[in-house]
Amino acid sequence: MNQGSVILKIISLPISIILICLGIMTILGGHITPGGGFQGGAMIASGIILSILVYGLGNSPLELSHAYIEVLESVGALGFIIFGLIGLFVGGFYLYNFGTDLLNIVPAAIQNVFHYPDVTNAGIIPYLNIFVGLKVFVGLSSIVIAFAGFKKLVEEGEK
DSSP: OOOOOHHHHHHHHHHHHHHHHHHHHHHHTTTTSSOOHHHHHHHHHHHHHHHHHHHOTTTOTTOOOHHHHHHHHHHHHHHHHHHHHHHHHHHSSTTOOTTTOTTSOSOHHHHHHHOOSOTTOOTTHHHHHHHHHHHHHHHHHHHHHHHHHHHHHHHHHHO
16 A cells, blocks of 8 residues: 655644544534534544545554444444433433423423533533534544555455
């Protein structure tokens, strides 16, 4: 597999780390700024993808193992489903925002866990952004990892 040049290798890791940090900031601030889970997850994935494209699949400093990808994917999916079901059981609607409780149907004890005295209170939306960000990050990264793995197998078969 044709690897990137020395200049690309020197500059791609810091750029990848910056992209990952910006993606995390976008996810965590998504309930009060433009952006959110999808955009932040795509930014984190772009950092991983840049590293894989420049260094190659086996040599990337930001390598993700199969088990790690499985765990992150499962945490993202289960978190989103659990918050949705809690909203369904507590508020009567799937993904009901029980932290802000606009319809006043959630008991105060449950509402106080996710409601904090802040002007920018969004209830469960920041948590949902985190889970969506995990799903998007892992989904986009795993697509590129799979394509890079298939390309590596094809190149090894040609030799």
